[in-house]
Amino acid sequence: MAQLVQQYLDRILAEHAGVSDGVLADYIPELAGVDPEGFALSLSSADGHVYETGSTAVEFTIQSISKPFTYALALDSLGQAAVDARIGVEPSGEAFNEISVDKTSKTPKNPMINAGAIAAASLVPGATADERFDALHDFYSGFAGRRLELDHDVYASEKATGNRNRAIAYMLASFGVLEGDPDEALDVYFRQCSLKVTSTDLARMAVTLARGGVNPATGRRVTNAAVVKRTLSVMVTCGMYDAAGDWVSAVGMPAKSGVGGGIVAVLPGQLGIGTYSPRLDAKGNSVRGVRVCRSLSEQLGLHFLSVARDSRATLRAVYEPRDNVRVYETHGDLLFSGAELLVRTVDRDRGRFEVAILDVSRVDDIDDAARSMLSGMSAELRSQNKVGYLVDPDGIVIRTGSDFEQVRYLCVDDAVEAAEQALRRGFAG
Ligand code: GLU
Numbered sequence: 001m002a003q004l005v006q007q008y009l010d011r012i013l014a015e016h017a018g019v020s021d022g023v024l025a026d027y028i029p030e031l032a033g034v035d036p037e038g039f040a041l042s043l044s045s046a047d048g049h050v051y052e053t054g055s056t057a058v059e060f061t062i063q064s065i066s067k068p069f070t071y072a073l074a075l076d077s078l079g080q081a082a083v084d085a086r087i088g089v090e091p092s093g094e095a096f097n098e099i100s101v102d103k104t105s106k107t108p109k110n111p112m113i114n115a116g117a118i119a120a121a122s123l124v125p126g127a128t129a130d131e132r133f134d135a136l137h138d139f140y141s142g143f144a145g146r147r148l149e150l151d152h153d154v155y156a157s158e159k160a161t162g163n164r165n166r167a168i169a170y171m172l173a174s175f176g177v178l179e180g181d182p183d184e185a186l187d188v189y190f191r192q193c194s195l196k197v198t199s200t201d202l203a204r205m206a207v208t209l210a211r212g213g214v215n216p217a218t219g220r221r222v223t224n225a226a227v228v229k230r231t232l233s234v235m236v237t238c239g240m241y242d243a244a245g246d247w248v249s250a251v252g253m254p255a256k257s258g259v260g261g262g263i264v265a266v267l268p269g270q271l272g273i274g275t276y277s278p279r280l281d282a283k284g285n286s287v288r289g290v291r292v293c294r295s296l297s298e299q300l301g302l303h304f305l306s307v308a309r310d311s312r313a314t315l316r317a318v319y320e321p322r323d324n325v326r327v328y329e330t331h332g333d334l335l336f337s338g339a340e341l342l343v344r345t346v347d348r349d350r351g352r353f354e355v356a357i358l359d360v361s362r363v364d365d366i367d368d369a370a371r372s373m374l375s376g377m378s379a380e381l382r383s384q385n386k387v388g389y390l391v392d393p394d395g396i397v398i399r400t401g402s403d404f405e406q407v408r409y410l411c412v413d414d415a416v417e418a419a420e421q422a423l424r425r426g427f428a429g
Contacts, residue, residue, distance in 0.1 A: 021287045038276060045271055064257065071087070133187075
């Protein structure tokens with residue numbers, strides 16, 4: 001039954017697999033040498049369950065997706081006031097590698113452009129570049145829930161070809177934004193861009209942000225909620241190069257992309273997404289990655305401005321009024337991630353009941369994605385010789401033709417009674 005979500009993701013990936021628009025980044029030879037067909041999508045639920053589809057084993061360099069995480073570490077280590085004194089939070093409207101600072105403050109406009117990212121790397125505490133990189137490396141790995149590795153070739157290339165970034169670092173030093181040796185800050189920055197991730201690492205990093213800094217897979221708190229709030233805010237306004245406006249209106253999730261072909265997207269409180277496809281559009285964002293995120297958002301109702309409530313509130317209680325009968329009581333808004341949790345919980349329990357009673361009488365709102373998952377769940381139960389009853393007094397799930405149509409009850413007692421009779425007759429499916 002958990003394959004319902006899997007099937008959604010497989011289908012969304014397949015819908016865009018044929019798209020071949022865009023070009024590989026070629027400012028360093030390593031990026032131009034990757035397989036252009038690599039295509040992966042990973043999604044982590046708020047409790048750390050990961051779904052993945054496509055080439056999720058392919059590792060690629062994190063590149064600019066590192067920027068929000070370094071910014072978060074700077075905030076975490078120095079506090080917001082000290083970081084704000086060096087790096088702004090305004091969209092720049094300029095290219096990501098523009099050699100510029102804010103005219104008045106003489107500080108980088110935001111931490112998602114190279115100037116701000118190099119400044120953030122220089123703020124990470126440590127006596128040497130190695131120490132600072134180690135701190136970053138640990139921090140990112142805490143988000144991913146595994147030790148990330150460095151791509152030494154990409155690092156060497158970034159370093160050999162990074163004159164523009166050198167110009168930025170020396171400009172920042174001249175304005176007093178960078179303390180210490182600019183080459184040391186650059187070295188940390190080149191290494192952070194060269195860490196390797198998979199789409200699944202990105203989904204896990206995203207969900208750790210979605211959970212306010214706790215990695216749900218490891219249970220470890222990596223940073224605090226105030227740092228996450230600030231980081232996500234900057235991702236909303238500045239995360240997608242010069243396409244932030246389009247992205248926010250069409251997809252509606254704080255996100256960051258990188259020229260390595262990755263995108264990380266966060267639905268606060270609910271889920272994290274990682275995508276990979278290395279062909280980029282003119283703005284530097286992964287063509288298929290953007291399309292996949294757009295489809296996910298549209299089809300599963302993930303836009304953050306349309307999400308009213310926290311999905312963790314969805315499952316209110318699970319109990320067993322009789323042997324072989326389990327009641328799943330839901331409340332709040334039943335949207336994609338709540339339905340996902342419900343379907344996965346019912347699936348996990350399937351050896352423990354003959355009849356599952358789903359009580360939606362306290363649900364305020366339900367969307368089409370959740371409705372269709374419940375319908376899929378009902379069909380799936382039947383194929384396992386079990387049955388799903390629905391307690392839906394207001395008819396919010398039931399639509400003509402829905403799989404639940406014949407098994408709708410007005411209250412839990414009626415459903416339990418019907419389940420007892422059915423079990424007594426030896427009927428279970
Ligand atoms: N290492 C790259 C640079 O600084 C990052 C580019 C990116 O992903 O935007 O040019």
